[in-house]
Amino acid sequence: MKLLPKSFSGQLALLLFLALLVAQIVTFVLFAGERMRAAQQSYQESVVERAITLKRLLQDIPPAMHGRLLEAASEPRVKFWGSDKPSTRGGRDKVSDFLATELAVALQLPRGSVRVAIGVERPGDRPHWWSFRDGRPPPPQRIGWFKAAIALEGGGWMNIATAPPPGPRPFGRPLFVSLLISTVATLVAAMLVARRIVRPMRALADAAEGLGRGEAVGALPETGPEEARRSVRAFNEMRERLDRFVRDRTHMLAAISHDLRTPLTSLRLRAELLDDVEMREKMIETVEEMQHMTEATLAFVRADQAEEETRSIDLAALVDSLAADLVELGQSIAVTEAARPVVRGRTVALRRAIRNVIENAVRYGERAHVTVDMTQTPSEARVLVEDDGPGLPEGDLERVFEPFVRGEASRSRETGGIGLGLAVARSILRSHGGDIWLENRPSGGLRVVMTLPA
Known part of the structure; x- marks a missing residue:
């Protein structure tokens, strides 16, 4: 908590940055997943189209050239080869059935002439994505992303084994560039909004502190959001009421002090006419004390006012x-x-x-x-x-x-x-x-x- 910024603008900027960071990460994760699925779909369609083309070519060339053609069509991530028996018994899941049906319809072959397996072939095996960069087909007990076997008209089978498609990197330079641009734009907007909110509140705090110290504070301009305007408006009304109260009280006591001067002066004149010297001095002393008390009281009240x-x-x-x-x-x-x-x-x-x-x-x-x-x-x-x-x-x-x-x-x-x-x-x-x-x-x-x- 000590590392958190103390100002409102700093806290707002930090909160928006954290919210933006979480939102960007979630968005990029979802986007990367969608791109991965699209790439897999495109990759799958590409393999199926190549398999259909090879199947048709194999029908038009002598069997002796089948091996060379299948080897030439292979690549590090897709392997084609021929065999007397199918390399897979076919899968029993919906995806395997879907791919087998798609290949059979495209090749105009019976459903049993195409076998497709997705994932591991033997129950209990863990998934294993085989790499074909060594130029050899995967072991019989392992398969790649998917494995298929297509029956040829002259006998034998054309086998297909693929590795997983290269998916897009979910994080990288685009994430950081986008995050940087979004962060800068968000922080600039946050600072502008925070300044608009904080400016009247800071002026209100300074005015309240000055008023508490007895300084002369004028009416503050009502700017900023509605909540800030209401706070400034309430402060202005409070300041006006306080000024009016002190001013009315001071005027009242000043009037009382002024009105007391006439009777006090009259008492002093009458005291001066007394023949008894001792009584005259006591009365004059009492009148002077009353005058000092009146002036001191007025000075005490005026001490609350900011006249300087x-x-x-x-x-x-x-x-x-x-x-x-x-x-x-x-x-x-x-x-x-x-x-x-x-x-x-x-x-x-x-x-x-x-x-x-x-x-x-x-x-x-x-x-x-x-x-x-x-x-x-x-x-x-x-x-x-x-x-x-x-x-x-x-x-x-x-x-x-x-x-x-x-x-x-x-x-x-x-x-x-x-x-x-x-x-x-x-x-x-x-x-x-x-x-x-x-x-x-x-x-x-x-x-x-x-x-x-x-």
């Missing part, structure tokens, strides 16, 4: 650039490059996802160590972000990816943020065909593992 062009990205260079920017802001970050994988993605979105993870590591673990390498399979790149913080309980390693869930118990944005950083990072990475998860390090601290298709 997909391109090839040097992941190590992206991490280096991001780390350099954060180091300039006073954060403690170290980067190790064990490999330089290239991924397909949206630069701004991936930069945002990795930045969220690194900033969390610095916020909770004081410093971050980032490693870029490849997994055990060469088709997947990996970014590890490790910190020296307290880690998380095992039950919270998955829960912190939910929106507005934080690993830090307080609600202060100075110590923990809104709680959307990891949720946005997971949304972005999964839209690129990758994933993200958390692990507690044995030596302490937290490890964030991010994977992307290389």
Whole structure:
């Protein structure tokens, strides 16, 4: 099974070739059998006609010349000779009777004057095709393809013994030439048909993969066979429904965010008019938190949309650039490059996802160590972000990816943020065909593992 081609066109070509090979072999075997039977029939008729001619000639020449005439008429595969007694007692099968009757009618002789035997003469003998190339008649107990004895008018018998007719070769150059031409024509036709079928399916697979990575995918042309057209049509309808759903949801939340700005602004103005300073500061802080939550929610929803062009990205260079920017802001970050994988993605979105993870590591673990390498399979790149913080309980390693869930118990944005950083990072990475998860390090601290298709 490992030797079988993986592509549809290769499998189709192999299947057609095997079917064609079997069909050609069966056809040539049947054709060779028909040719063999036709050759035997023609050979038999030729021997009968020669026997009739010799019988008539023998009647017109002296008996002393019979032997020379019969010897001159003989050849390697047909032997004629004279004798006082018949060389065969005649066969008892239908073919022998048919030939004996045919010779008797052609020679205008009584049925008993012609004796014909087909196959072996004695019961229990195995068939033996005698060769007359040595110029001698076969032994009495053996015969050739058939053996006949014809009574002469002046006495004696004219005996005939034949070897099997040379049949056509069932296999040879015609078979291979025909098979080669048929194979080339069939493979060309198979490749053309396979390309017509595979082209829309390959485009569908590429589009589905791009859509799964969050890329902007346009409507595919409906080409190829009806089954391929139906698959492409179903994909186009699914893509349109998804786009419409995300677009409607984003518009709704954008409208809600826009509508909330007016009451929030009004609350902030009223809070500014309060005389109680402590109450005024608390209310302003609450309004600002509501504004940040609204904007973060809208940004989280927009992260699902493909607003940026997909391109090839040097992941190590992206991490280096991001780390350099954060180091300039006073954060403690170290980067190790064990490999330089290239991924397909949206630069701004991936930069945002990795930045969220690194900033969390610095916020909770004081410093971050980032490693870029490849997994055990060469088709997947990996970014590890490790910190020296307290880690998380095992039950919270998955829960912190939910929106507005934080690993830090307080609600202060100075110590923990809104709680959307990891949720946005997971949304972005999964839209690129990758994933993200958390692990507690044995030596302490937290490890964030991010994977992307290389």
